[in-house]
Amino acid sequence: MFKIQKRIKTVPFLPEIKKILPLEQVIKIKFKNKNLLLQSLIHRSFLNEHPRFIVSHNERLEFLGDAVLELIVTKYLFNNFPNPEGELTVFRSSLVNAKTLSKVASEIKLDHYLFLSKGETGSTGKSKEIILADAFEALIGAIYLDQGFEVAEKFIHRILLTQLSFIVKNQLYKDPKSELQEIAQGKLKITPNYKVIEEIGPAHAKIFTVGVFFTTEMIATGKGQSKQEAEVDAAQNALKKGFDKK
């Protein structure tokens, strides 16, 4: 008789892993490969201070997790809301921007488990928000690799998408033009203005390109099949660039 033995991948058990295990309880997911969970929590700045650390930083996982999150949220919106594409895009951006993601990341106490440089540990505001949102996306990437799409999907449903019906029902998302105006007026005492900078295509099926300006400075452009659509797209691009995650 042959004895069948499972091949066990040799994963060195790093002391840092002990520190992050409580996070598994919070997110209710038990990783097969704990190093993936650890990697999702390592900010680039930590490796500057610990150049010999054997696990890499979380940026590649973030690249993957961002796309996983995008599909999960997109699929959910497509299946649950009959709205046209443009509105679904607004709903989606109300969920996957750095502000919302960092808020959700704080709720699962991700900030307690991050590995940062000493300098970065004390960071606040926008800089902290981006670090947290990126780590959250990296965590989704790690869950996807270790557990598959369905587990990642259930996780996102549980902690992010439950909020959406409430947001939509109460119109807590803002349309991009109002949001941009509010920020521009609050921070800069400026009202954004929009100008058509290009029209292409035949009369009944034009594509408009619109620029959004703060006084004379063009902040972003947008495209659409009507002026209004192009303006919303431009406002959205301005928000993405200036006040939001890149």
Next chain:
Amino acid sequence: MFKIQKRIKTVPFLPEIKKILPLEQVIKIKFKNKNLLLQSLIHRSFLNEHPRFIVSHNERLEFLGDAVLELIVTKYLFNNFPNPEGELTVFRSSLVNAKTLSKVASEIKLDHYLFLSKGETGSTGKSKEIILADAFEALIGAIYLDQGFEVAEKFIHRILLTQLSFIVKNQLYKDPKSELQEIAQGKLKITPNYKVIEEIGPAHAKIFTVGVFFTTEMIATGKGQSKQEAEVDAAQNALKKGFDKK
């Protein structure tokens, strides 16, 4: 004995479906719900001329397909290339931009099967490129809904990702800064210049925001952990906005 009968969903068989069936042979996918395939091929302009047509246009499918495509390409790059996130992003944008997608769409003769308004049928250049790329994404959305992720993934591997090794090996992708410079010089006789417009965070872990300018006009901004990274991001955003699919 009970006779078990399958429940058959009532899908009206539209005459338009007959026209598009040869496409199934080309893409080697047989749809269970032919109306999904049909919907992916219907441009908004067609419904302007046929307001009573019972199938909707392809924009919601495009919204879904875009995210499916993004994950398929991202996963492939993550699994097959050890490069840092920034380079993977460049590879990805060389694959999922309107130019490449419309090229692939033409290879499977998608343009023969599109339902467009009479005016739009004769469209050329950028306008046609965008219609084709959007329909291609809608087709991926339809395949995903009808057949699942794995079938969509195999399809993309077969017709899009096979080209990537060749592109990367021969450096046929361009870095965004060179590409922007080439276009700006060709079209406008202008050399883009870059200026740091913000630095936040502690000295060892700054986040730079850089603006890319055509003479004095700011075209786009970008963020990164070094000036170089932020410049590449800015060039990428400029390309996305001005010369590429929105």
